[in-house]
Each structure stands twice: as C-alpha cells, then as structure tokens.
Amino acid sequence: MILEFTKMHGLGNDFIIIDNLEDKRLNWSKLAENLCQRNTGIGADGLVLVNPSHNGDYKMVIYNSDGSLAQMCGNAIRCFGKYLYEKGYTKEEKLSIDTDSGVKILYLTVDNGVVQSVKVDMGSPIFQPELIPVNAPNSADIKIQVAQRELTITAISMGNPHAVIFVEDLKNYPVNELGPLIENHPLFPQKINVEFVQIKDDQTLAIRVWERGVGETQACGTGACAAFVASVLKGKVKFHGEVHLLGGILTITYDGNKVYKEGPAAFVFEGKVEIDSSYKLI
Numbered sequence: 001m002i003l004e005f006t007k008m009h010g011l012g013n014d015f016i017i018i019d020n021l022e023d024k025r026l027n028w029s030k031l032a033e034n035l036c037q038r039n040t041g042i043g044a045d046g047l048v049l050v051n052p053s054h055n056g057d058y059k060m061v062i063y064n065s066d067g068s069l070a071q072m073c074g075n076a077i078r079c080f081g082k083y084l085y086e087k088g089y090t091k092e093e094k095l096s097i098d099t100d101s102g103v104k105i106l107y108l109t110v111d112n113g114v115v116q117s118v119k120v121d122m123g124s125p126i127f128q129p130e131l132i133p134v135n136a137p138n139s140a141d142i143k144i145q146v147a148q149r150e151l152t153i154t155a156i157s158m159g160n161p162h163a164v165i166f167v168e169d170l171k172n173y174p175v176n177e178l179g180p181l182i183e184n185h186p187l188f189p190q191k192i193n194v195e196f197v198q199i200k201d202d203q204t205l206a207i208r209v210w211e212r213g214v215g216e217t218q219a220c221g222t223g224a225c226a227a228f229v230a231s232v233l234k235g236k237v238k239f240h241g242e243v244h245l246l247g248g249i250l251t252i253t254y255d256g257n258k259v260y261k262e263g264p265a266a267f268v269f270e271g272k273v274e275i276d277s278s279y280k281l282i
C-alpha cells in the first residue's frame with residue numbers, strides 16, 4: 001500500500017500529514033512510531049491525520065512519535081490550517097478545526113494565496129485539570145521530588161497536560177535529565193509535557209520543552225500557551241507577549257479567559273511511502 005504524505009513544520013516542530021478523509025483503516029499508532037523515526041523513517045515529532053468531522057470543518061488527530069495519541073497540538077494545528085487552504089480543501093480564511101480537546105477556531109493571514117501566519121483561539125486553560133490529578137487543593141502549584149531536587153510545578157491543561165517550571169538559567173538547565181523523570185512521574189498517570197521557563201521581561205518568555213511522547217522539541221505550541229498562562233497568573237508578564245522557543249517566536253495573548261496563539265507554518269516536502277499489510281486494521 002502506498003501512502004501519500006506532506007511534511008510540514010511549525011517553528012521546527014515537525015509533522016507528517018496524511019489525508020484520511022476516506023478512512024484508510026490503518027494502525028496509526030504503530031505507523032506514527034515507525035514513520036516518525038529520524039533514521040529509519042520519514043522523521044518527525046508527530047503524525048497528523050486529516051479526518052472528517054461533524055463538529056467542525058475537519059478533524060485533526062495527532063499522534064506523538066512514540067505512537068501515543070495526544071489531545072491537541074498547537075504547532076500542528078497551524079500547519080493543518082495552511083495545508084487545508086493551500087491544497088484547496090477550503091477557500092475560507094476562518095476555519096473551525098475539531099480536535100480531541102474540542103473545536104479550535106483558526107484565523108489565516110493569506111497573501112496572494114499563501115498562508116503567511118495562523119492565529120489560533122486555543123480555548124481556556126484548565127487548572128488542576130482532570131488529566132493531572134493534583135494533590136494540592138485550590139492551587140495549580142504542586143511540589144515534586146525529582147533527582148534529589150524539589151521542583152515547584154504549575155500544572156495547566158491546554159487540552160493536553162503541561163507542567164510549567166520557572167528556572168533562572170534556561171540555557172544550562174538539565175532539560176534532558178529532568179524532562180523524562182517529570183514526564184513519567186507517578187503523579188501524572190497520563191504522563192505530562194514539561195515546560196522550563198525563563199522570564200526575559202514583562203512581555204517575553206524563553207522556554208525549552210520536553211514533550212510527552214517525543215522528547216525535547218524545537219517548539220511546542222500548547223506548551224508555549226501553558227507557560228504564558230502560568231507566567232500571567234504569577235504576575236510575571238502582561239496579558240500579551242512573546243514566547244521564544246528554540247525554533248522561533250510565538251505571539252500569545254491570555255485575556256484571563258481564553259488563550260490566542262499566532263505563528264508561522266511551513267511546507268517541507270511531499271512524499272510517498274510504501275507500507276505493508278501488517279498496518280491494516282482488519
């Protein structure tokens with residue numbers, strides 16, 4: 001079986017996008033795990049399906065590179081909007097995209113038929129979300145012991161779970177040592193994405209992200225939102241600002257109710273891959 005795919009990225013967080021409008025009935029989790037491999041596969045942080053939807057224009061389904069299903073992906077949804085517009089699935093510049101964490105509204109900035117940037121209404125953050133059973137009552141802050149350190153975590157869900165940690169020296173912080181220990185900490189039965197945040201000024205954060213099911217990525221859209229919300233709540237930044245990630249900058253607004261995120265998306269290449277029948281769901 002030949003699968004056609006499109007490779008895209010949002011600030012270096014990269015994805016394999018596949019049209020699944022005619023349900024191909026494949027084991028997408030196993031396919032994501034194999035196709036996302038950098039050395040033996042196409043290479044990506046995730047695999048994204050374009051599915052039909054009764055709730056929105058289309059449904060975005062996102063698998064991490066370890067094959068786990070995620071509820072939402074902030075960088076992938078910008079790629080998704082650009083993909084739909086420039087490949088002719090829609091002529092609309094305002095899209096409603098269904099996800100496993102609800103319908104998100106996208107506003108495309110188009111110039112001569114090319115999507116220059118995408119603004120996403122990311123919805124409202126959830127504190128002490130059902131995905132993060134937090135022992136600390138009436139607070140999203142929890143303390144955990146990791147690698148002989150006591151860390152204060154602000155647990156916020158953007159539809160997917162995030163642990164936000166404020167640090168002084170982001171550049172030298174042991175992200176790759178502590179990231180997996182927090183991701184897999186027993187307090188988080190759904191595992192968790194981990195954002196390490198350094199405040200640059202009252203409108204600018206710098207963050208590095210250890211993503212659940214992936215590892216450290218160049219950028220994480222939902223993570224940028226969670227980090228910004230936690231920073232606003234702690235009075236560290238104003239309601240509108242920039243999040244600087246390894247792969248680039250996202251502009252974020254949190255009005256106390258909803259989070260809006262704006263940034264670019266890019267095509268990388270189109271391709272075809274042959275897969276064997278073991279991926280076919282019977």
Ligand SMILES: N[C@H](CCC[C@H](N)C(=O)O)C(=O)O
Pocket residue numbers: 013046062064069070071072073074075076160161193211212213214219220221222223
């Ligand atoms: N690893 C995330 C999904 C991808 C999120 C990230 N790539 C983004 O841009 O939001 C999770 O398991 O919740």
